[in-house]
Amino acid sequence: MHQQPLTGDQPWIRRLRRWYAVCWVLLGPVPSVLGGRDDSGTPKYWALALLTVLAAGYALVEAFSGSRLVRPVAYLWVLALGVGAMAALPGGGAALFIVSLPQFWILARSPRTAIALSGVAAAGTVAGSTVQYGELLSGNAVFALIGYAAGVLLGLLVHRLVQQGEERARRLGAELADTQRRLAEAHRRQGAVEERERLAREIHDTLAQGFASIIILAEAARSNLEAQPAKCARQLASIEQTARENFAEARLLVGSAPQGGAAPASVARTLRRTLERFAEDTGLDVDAELPDIDCDQRTRIALLRCTQESLANVRRHAAASTVGVVLARHPHGVELEITDDGRGFVVEESYGFGLDGMRTRLAELGGALTVTSSVGEGTRVLAEIPTNGQV
Known part of the structure; x- marks a missing residue:
């Protein structure tokens, strides 16, 4: 199964992506920065640097959406590894992973790629939470696994709905083309x-x-x-x-x-x-x-x-x-x-x-x-x- 990234010049797509970008910043990097502001030492600065890289990468992908200059799959690898790394750093956790899940489905070219890369991010989040809290199934880890499962189910459902919509649009387009052809033929006959x-x-x-x-x-x-x-x-x-x-x-x-x-x-x-x-x-x-x-x-x-x-x-x-x-x-x-x-x-x-x-x-x-x-x-x-x- 293949899909195209959610790109295009349609106003509703541009508005949707802008709103999601705002939500991702407000619910992802910003809480992570605020959560680690009281920490001191090198990990805090590593966390800030990593959040800056993720934010810059996301901004770059959005700025060149639909262009060949940027490969979304490369950014998704950075996002998956970065979210996992953030789980082990101050301010990081399952919240950043959950709010980043839609990006895998928006930017990936197939459900298989979205499932695989979001799975890498989920595994990284579980591993990072284990390192940070010293236990295998901490609250963050469980929350990440539940979020991953829900994200896969919801993503597949949305993908199925999109596929049905595209198939319906193709069918309607074919019917419209056939109707236009028959109408043109009728006009030609009427003119004759x-x-x-x-x-x-x-x-x-x-x-x-x-x-x-x-x-x-x-x-x-x-x-x-x-x-x-x-x-x-x-x-x-x-x-x-x-x-x-x-x-x-x-x-x-x-x-x-x-x-x-x-x-x-x-x-x-x-x-x-x-x-x-x-x-x-x-x-x-x-x-x-x-x-x-x-x-x-x-x-x-x-x-x-x-x-x-x-x-x-x-x-x-x-x-x-x-x-x-x-x-x-x-x-x-x-x-x-x-x-x-x-x-x-x-x-x-x-x-x-x-x-x-x-x-x-x-x-x-x-x-x-x-x-x-x-x-x-x-x-x-x-x-x-x-x-x-x-x-």
Whole structure:
């Protein structure tokens, strides 16, 4: 069984060792000095010199705790022999041995070393007491043996508790590392899911809408190829323009073109071009109020995507004759309203990727989408995007 000395930078360890050092001085060397102050002759000075060596050694070990400059086991040998020698000198006795016992368990690297060196100190204390008092089992000797036995039992118990604590800490550390790994993996998977959803939304709002327009325009151009060649030419030009825009959007999605190309500096100008293309392709009347308002890039893109999706729904489902678009700035943010006079629908029964995509896109900006419609009464789509964090 091995253990590390009780060292470390933790505040509680430093405080514990400081308190023990104070207790050792007050209950060990100081009583020994006071106990021998009335004695005279050479033994008294030997005792003072030996106490000074022990105190200096302990101070050195504490000052360089955790450093390779000082070997704690060497000091423990000095302590074990010194405590035994002190038992034979004036002022010495079992008290110094008892108060020094924790040092063997604090500084030794294994319980075996602590037991052996504290046993040397106990034997030295018994021998010294025998020399001083002239009897083998004096009170000091018995007290030292009892203290040694209690110290071994208590030390082994504490060592066992420390081992269990360390094992529990290692187990908890392994569990924490595994949890962190699984959490990181979950975050990675969640990020991948969110990225797939973002790409799906972008593809639906851009490429899919563009391809749908190309299909409708191509069918119309084929039917007008002989009867209305001029109109067919305009439709072919529109197909070409839509295809170019889809190509640009595809480059943006794969990251081979600068971001932001889908939304120029002026949101009004962007929406106006979109509505002009829609009116030209469908022949519907478009009534637009598009003041030139300032907004950031993400807001411009969100407004454009909501407009494109709403117009695509009008083209495919509404059978409308008129579309109205109103862009306005209010104190709380920006609003975009798109209405049509088409067949309408029951909002609660409508499920589609387009509406869900618009709601998600606006929610990412702290905004909201409101859809109002009823059968035969047309549809109203209201997109609200805040400028101060709340709609």
